[in-house]
Amino acid sequence: MSQSVSPAPGLPGSRKGLLTEQQLRSRQRLARIGLGSLVPILVLALWQVLGDLGIISSLLFPTPLRIAQAAVRLAQTGELGDNLKISVLRALGGFALGASLGLAFGILVGLFRQTERALDPTVQMIRMVPHLAIAPLFILWFGIGETSKVLLIAKGAFFPLYINAYMGIRGVDNRLFDVTRVLGFSRWKQIMRLIIPAALPNILLGVRISLGVSWLGLVVAELMGSTAGIGYLMSDARQFSKTPIVFVGILIFASFGILSDALVRLLERKWLSWRDSYQGR
Known part of the structure; x- marks a missing residue:
């Protein structure tokens, strides 16, 4: 009795594999954006905190x-x-x-x-x-x-x-x-x-x-x-x-x-x- 073989989910020819590859690229793109935004976000957060505490001058460095x-x-x-x-x-x-x-x-x-x-x-x-x-x-x-x-x-x-x-x-x-x-x-x-x-x-x-x-x-x-x-x-x-x-x-x-x-x-x-x-x- 013959058995039908479904395409492996990771193969490029399958629809599921294609969607997985697209999702992987989207995640990699989001990871690059997140990594590039990490330092600016940390700097802005630290800047805001130091300004609110009065440690840095509000005239020279407004928050x-x-x-x-x-x-x-x-x-x-x-x-x-x-x-x-x-x-x-x-x-x-x-x-x-x-x-x-x-x-x-x-x-x-x-x-x-x-x-x-x-x-x-x-x-x-x-x-x-x-x-x-x-x-x-x-x-x-x-x-x-x-x-x-x-x-x-x-x-x-x-x-x-x-x-x-x-x-x-x-x-x-x-x-x-x-x-x-x-x-x-x-x-x-x-x-x-x-x-x-x-x-x-x-x-x-x-x-x-x-x-x-x-x-x-x-x-x-x-x-x-x-x-x-x-x-x-x-x-x-x-x-x-x-x-x-x-x-x-x-x-x-x-x-x-x-x-x-x-x-x-x-x-x-x-x-x-x-x-x-x-x-x-």
């Missing part, structure tokens, strides 16, 4: 509860939303300008040695000029309007992508170029099928760094001279000793920095899924 209340008040009055919109547009505009130019120049310098010899020394010299040193000149040249702020942000966003695109191209295995020549690839096809995909990990790394530098450049631009934006909100609050509002601005910059970095990491997982690299233990 997380006071900071949250300040954020709610700013959101209710619309002041937070208006200034946040202006800051985000500035950061994205400066990043788009600087990153696109950095990528274009990085590809040109990476592909052609003559271009490298002509442009790279000048680019490296400008890269060494700090933001704080050049910000007064930008304000003098372009005024305190949007142009100076966007250009200052673009300056910071330019160099990480420039360097990483250049290094990514120069890091491509030279034997792969020999293969493309044997296959009869045109120069354009060689760039699109070999050079760009091989340099993509470095390019995405440059995007992550450029986004972070863009937020830093935004802070410098808005603190140096501005009449709107999160940096202006922080500067105005500092003058009137409204420390909770200063911390609200700091947390906003940190949150947007984390979100933009997480977005690029998501693109990395999608576009670089072919990599079999070490993930840690």
Whole structure:
């Protein structure tokens, strides 16, 4: 008498096994989020307790509860939303300008040695000029309007992508170029099928760094001279000793920095899924 054999619950082909695998991934994702949130939660809890006990100064270090209340008040009055919109547009505009130019120049310098010899020394010299040193000149040249702020942000966003695109191209295995020549690839096809995909990990790394530098450049631009934006909100609050509002601005910059970095990491997982690299233990 024959007996029917049901599929094992752990096999990928069974519905139960598939659900179990999905549940396992969800639990691993929640575990990563929980582990990453552990330190911030402990710091905030300790901060709140020390503030309530009067051990730390409420003027210099307002408690997380006071900071949250300040954020709610700013959101209710619309002041937070208006200034946040202006800051985000500035950061994205400066990043788009600087990153696109950095990528274009990085590809040109990476592909052609003559271009490298002509442009790279000048680019490296400008890269060494700090933001704080050049910000007064930008304000003098372009005024305190949007142009100076966007250009200052673009300056910071330019160099990480420039360097990483250049290094990514120069890091491509030279034997792969020999293969493309044997296959009869045109120069354009060689760039699109070999050079760009091989340099993509470095390019995405440059995007992550450029986004972070863009937020830093935004802070410098808005603190140096501005009449709107999160940096202006922080500067105005500092003058009137409204420390909770200063911390609200700091947390906003940190949150947007984390979100933009997480977005690029998501693109990395999608576009670089072919990599079999070490993930840690």
